[in-house]
Amino acid sequence: MESYSEIVQKELSEWQKEVTRKPSLWNKSTKTIQTKVNDLIPDKVHNVITKSIKNMVHAVLVGSEYTKKRFPLKEATLEERDKKVDEKIQFYKKTALIEGAGTGAGGILLGLADFPLLLSIKLKFLFDVASLYGFDVKDYRERLFILHVFQLAYSSPFKRKEVYEKVANWNETVNEFPTQTKYLEKIEWKELQQDYRDHIDLAKMLQLVPGIGAVVGAYVNYQFLEDLGKTAKNCFRLRVLQNETP
Template structure:
């Protein structure tokens, strides 16, 4: 593929420090996201059962995604071709090849994907923003699907396979991280650190028994911002902005957390070679 890893341990350590600084900057939820939970307590009582049922389906689909990948699995070839646009056959595009790709190239492709997906989310948010509360039944499942898609594509960028259940668990944790408060973020970072240190899936799967909370938190994070979608015309603007920022946040979390994993693994490899 014409690319080889040329990173020094010092460079990787410096980049890891940048990620750790980003983790420290993940403060509490914005004020509007905090109070966003209050209107939804009211909306739950007002929302027609058919809409509640559709939102419930999104929760069930997330469970199916964790178990099997369901309808949300992406094709890795689409992402791999971004690394090797001149590849002539699928045999030239293997996920394990990315282990030799420099991290900055991985970052470049991940950022390209983030930009592309936020544009799609913006259009989708503007479209569903017209109907306010009633199109929320469409908006949440679609946005959930976009979020899972962009996280899987970012996983592939850094050489990880979302067809593996352990990676799907990691992806759901990234999704949960993006909409959690500071306490939740801290707990998730500790869980992911534990995963990297080899305490693997049993503990993580146990913690994900409450995975329904991921969609509940995800839904609540819309909060009163979604109420503005009930205003004619303005709803399109708010819908576009909300979905754009949501996918942007999810993609940023996925990029930083997967980048950290790749850098830590390369530092370990560097240490092993030097011994």
């Protein structure tokens, strides 16, 4: 019978193959479509996302909103941590679903409000996951890791392998950012914003359409949290197992 560690290693191996896979012809064709979609989206929507991303990074690195009352879980096995994280994933998926349905039913203004609200839900989730895997989110280096996990979850197929390598080799990556401000200086804002927009644009635009906004908003938000949950869980599992290696 396989040990839990062996089961996790197999799941990690499959996930690693998935995130490092070369872009397909479908990815290349959809990139062209996505570029055209971006040109059709009103500047007001682009500005909301851009501002939300910038505020998110600053809040993560220099704010205290997400670190309050969060303490690393000590003395727990990987299996116990995984179970607690699975519970969090289910909780946040339902939270995102309700939020998406509510803003989607409210028309364009509330639909636009969904962008920063959904970002906040995603960040709270990531901070909870980090704590459950035993990492102290009051340490700015752990908050940097959270931002890289976020970036990996929403990076394009053309950049995903590069971001994965940074996550997988975190001890080397974090040395590039000796201070919080160093990351703020180095981060490529345009690239991060564009990747996030490309990931959510078409689906979120449908959320602004009267009559179907509530249904689309609920489904899309639920799916976004499911995808983020898978990425976060595997990223932190990888670090836990690396730290356990002599």
